[in-house]
Amino acid sequence: MISPTHDAPEILDPGAHPSGVIAIEASRLEKSFGNAAVLRGLDMTVRDGEVVAIFGANGVGKSTLLRVLATLTRPDHGNISIYGSDLPKQAEVARLSIGAVLHSPMLYGDLTVKENLTFFGKMFRVPGLTERVDEMAARMGLARRLNQRVRELSHGFQKRAALARALMHRPRILLLDEAETGLDEPARLILDGVIAEHHGAGHAVVMTTHSIERGIAGSDRVFVLSGGGVALDRPSSQVTSSDVTDLYGDPSLIGPGGT
Amino acid sequence: MLASLGTVWTLARKDLLLELRSRDIVLAIVVFALLVITIFTFAIELTPSRSRDVGPGVLWAAVAFAGVLGLNRSFAMEAEGSTLDGLMLTPVSRELIFFGKVLGNFIFVIIAEIVIFPVFEALFNISVLQIETIVIALLASIGFSAVGTAFAAVSVRVRSREIMLPLLFLPTSVPLIMAAVESTSVVVNGGSWADFSDWLQLAIMFDVIFVIASAVLFQYVLEE
Structure with missing residues (x-):
């Protein structure tokens, strides 16, 4: 392989x-x-x-x-x-x-990481949403940045948040x-x-x-x-x-x- | 059905939260509309009868032109961060996304009107804060939001979207603007219910036709 x-x-x-x-x-x-x-x-x-x-x-x-x-x-x-x-x-x-991470993070800059993940989670009707947001934040090393606006994150952390968004619904x-x-x-x-x-x-x-x-x-x-x-x-x-x-x-x- | 309403509200709530943080849309509508109204108060020598003659036209022209600014901003916001793609990746139907955006825009226009109407009333010294004008304002806001959301979606991927939206939105909205102006004129001039109801019916018909047509159009314009 x-x-x-x-x-x-x-x-x-x-x-x-x-x-x-x-x-x-x-x-x-x-x-x-x-x-x-x-x-x-x-x-x-x-x-x-x-x-x-x-x-x-x-x-x-x-x-x-x-x-x-x-x-x-x-x-x-x-x-x-x-x-x-x-x-x-x-x-x-x-x-x-499908979960996709394309060139742009596709996240709302004026919303926090938590608000973004919660919003997209709701769009996918993810069960146990609060726990899933915390789980994804921990997995991506974003736990301490959950309440930070996406606009204020570095490019790398925006990419991590984008990955969390893409994986929220377990594609x-x-x-x-x-x-x-x-x-x-x-x-x-x-x-x-x-x-x-x-x-x-x-x-x-x-x-x-x-x-x-x-x-x-x-x-x-x-x-x-x-x-x-x-x-x-x-x-x-x-x-x-x-x-x-x-x-x-x-x-x-x-x-x-x-x- | 309840789940669909929940999705529409989630979409609108997201737009409201974004607006609360940036204050771009409502501020643009209010400032532009108030500027137009103020300029007209200086440009026209306002006697009570002249105020009643030209006032309704000034009011609705200001709301319609200012509304274009806000509607443009509402979709530009989605395009800038490619969040429109993020929305398109969700399993939510395009119709629900449309109604979510319409609800958000409707609330923005209503908030702006809550500020604009009393200022207009004070400057033109005519009473527009009456139940009939409030009904017309609600109907006009529904129509503006539906048509504006669909055309903002058409314009969003175009380079000159600031020009494209008013070119599409204003001519299409002429019947609604006419209904709003004429019905407000009937109210401030103490006209009959029969005169008012003709324009009310036109506004209702416009809303029914264009909400459905805009929802259908929206599904196709977002496809690449």
């Missing part, structure tokens, strides 16, 4: 394996913005218990794909099903299974779009722990990351996007960094961290 040759820390529980239940099934996805076709007939399947890392050069459609899977962006063509719920028809059911699929960006080491360890826990519980994680080494080491499967589709779909143990970067195309598009 994880290549022993990589230097990055092994964060997954080797005892956990994909269950075979299909969490996400996307076929022939197409999405354009104006004249720019971003996704062109993309197919992907993610099973329960899988951690999938998505790589690709800037502008290749990684974030768009995650927004489509999160039900925020409607594809122009193609089908998506989340645990058998077809989008967009059954989007409200599908959203119960079975976690979508992470460059979630490690701007995090300090303790926060990265928390993120790694969350991914490992999710994986251990047999749930699915789909993440994009700037760090190729880290992404390969922390995943079961790697997708590389290129030309609007999946150019590489392979178990992480059979992928090297150069396999990924070779598919990026123009090397000038590759930043210092990878993508």
Whole structure:
């Protein structure tokens, strides 16, 4: 599952394996913005218990794909099903299974961390809400910042709060779009722990990351996007960094961290 | 049903809490409306009969134009922190999100009117704080909030949203503004119930049609 040759820390529980239940099934996805076709007939399947890392050069459609899977962006063509719920028809059911941390924390700056988590918890009708808020705050190292307004938190703590928001309703699929960006080491360890826990519980994680080494080491499967589709779909143990970067195309598009 | 009402209230309560912290929306509506009303009191030589003739028009033009500012702010707030995406990620139906936003905006407009009406009454020396005008104010606020929320959602992803919202909102709201102006005019000039009820019916019809139409429109405009 994880290549022993990589230097990055092994964060997954080797005892956990994909269950075979299909969490996400996307076929022939197409999405354009104006004249720019971003996704062109993309197919992907993610099973329960899988951690999938998505790589690709800037502008290749990684974030768009995650927004489509999160039900925020409607594809122009193609089908998506989340645990058998077809989008967009059954989007409200599908959203119960999805937790997403995208580029922005999606939190109200003038509300406290506690007010934000309580609000989103109510939207998901989370049972035992008060206890769940305290539990998530403790898990993310936010217990002492619960009554602080989100606007007053550092970027790293905002990201932690965003992760807490995404996990409030115990989603079975976690979508992470460059979630490690701007995090300090303790926060990265928390993120790694969350991914490992999710994986251990047999749930699915789909993440994009700037760090190729880290992404390969922390995943079961790697997708590389290129030309609007999946150019590489392979178990992480059979992928090297150069396999990924070779598919990026123009090397000038590759930043210092990878993508 | 109760759960849906609870969700609508949770959404509106969140907006009220945010407004309590920032005071952006109500303050914008009140200050702008009072400025318009004050400027007109200087621009027009206000005799009692002239006040009754032009007063209702000034009052509702001020509320409508100022309302645009507040409604714009209410959705801009969601766009700035991408919290609109956060709302869209929840399993709550778009209709409930719409009604939650409408309820929040309705409360903001009502609070602003509670400040604006007495000041208007004092400056124009005409009595608008009567049961009939309060009913019309409630109906107008429902219509403004519903149409304004839907069009604010249309404008929110547009770069020039400050221009887009008034361009969509004001022409659409003309029947409601007319009903509010004419019915207030009937009240301050001591007109008959029959005259008043014609405009009241127009306001009710506008609200029924546009609350439903706005709720339907809202579902589609938030899709990327």
